[in-house]
Amino acid sequence: MSRADLTVLTLNLQQGKPPEQFAAGLAEIAALRPxxxxxxxxxxxxxxxxxxDHTGLVAAACGLEHWQFLPGRSTWATVLPFLNPRRKDVxxxxxxxxxxxxxxxxxHAHHLETKRPLPRRRGFHxxxxxxxxxxxxxxxxxxTTVTVASTHLSWHEGVGEDQLRQVEDFLQTLPGxxxxxxxxxxRTxxxxxxxLCTGPTYPAHRPRFQLDYLVSDLPAIRAEIHRFSFSDHRGVLAAVSIADEGQ
Incomplete structure (x- = not known):
């Protein structure tokens, strides 16, 4: 059995804003060789x-041949938060x-539940x-099989932690x-x-607290936080070492 390093980067793209800086940011991501x-x-x-297709553009810039995307909301739901759009597919x-x-x-895709009351507006839920x-x-x-996952949790008090428990339960049904x-x-x-890496990630220009995380049941052999030309978040990068029985 030998070891294989796996380098993982997580980044909130902020929908590629500002768009005129997105190409430069893609080059910066690619330079990290994730x-x-x-x-x-x-x-x-x-x-x-x-x-x-932001995910596809990231994949192309980094030379990564396999990618997928799971939407959580439509453009109209972003503009009109009173809408309750249907759950979308991969x-x-x-x-x-x-x-x-x-x-x-x-x-593998899994939609998360909101199990606590959210704020009311003018008496309406x-x-x-x-x-x-x-x-x-x-x-x-x-x-060797390893499971990686991407999520974006609620900012409402208690709701995000509830959703994190749902994510963890889901991931424990998949191979480790x-x-x-x-x-x-x-913030914690x-x-x-x-x-895998601790340090402030938000806001990107002068980060005061950490919102972005990589967590794992593997230890990090290298961990860094990076600022890119776009996005209001900094990215978190870590390398882990996993058993590779095929080498």
Whole structure:
């Protein structure tokens, strides 16, 4: 049995804003040579983003041949939060989370529940949050299987932590070891798995607290936080070492 390093980056793309800096940011991401990129607030087919596929563009820039996208909301739901859009399937258009991978992947999607009351407006119960979800990929790294996942949790008090428990339960039905990344919207890591990298990530220009995490049941052999030319979040990068029985 030998060891294989896997380098994972997670980044909230902020829908590629500002768009004139997105190409420069893609080059900066590619320069890090990640094996897996986990993205949040990515668009696919959105008129507001020029109908681009952000996850596909990240994959192409980094030379990653396998990618997938799971929308959580439509463009109209972004503009009109009173709408309650249907849950969408993997590969549909909208705004959501994505994964780009160097390794072949089997894709798994799970939509998260909101189990606490959300704020009321003028006496009406209005969901002022957005649909939340997790996209996971079971990767074949040599003869070893590892599961990576991307999620973007609620900012409402207690709701995000409830959703994190749902994500963890879902991922434990998939093969380990596991690496979960995303915008947790929490200032401390409350996951059952330890953080691979600790440090402020938001706001990007002068970060004061950490919202973005990589957590895993594997230890990090290298961990860094990076600022890019676009996005109001900084990215979290970590390398882990996994057993590779195929080498």
């Amino acid at each position: 094996d897996v990129v986990l993205v949040q607030e990515a668009d696919r087919g959105s008129l507001l983003s020029g109908r681009v 590969g549909e258009n909208g705004t959501g989370v994505g994964i780009a991978s160097r390794y072949p992947a089997t894709w 209005v969901d002022m949050d957005q649909p939340r979800q997790v996209l996971a990929a079971t990767l074949a790294v040599g003869d 070891p596991r690496i979960l990344g995303g915008d947790f919207n929490q 890591n409350v996951s059952i798995w330890p953080s």
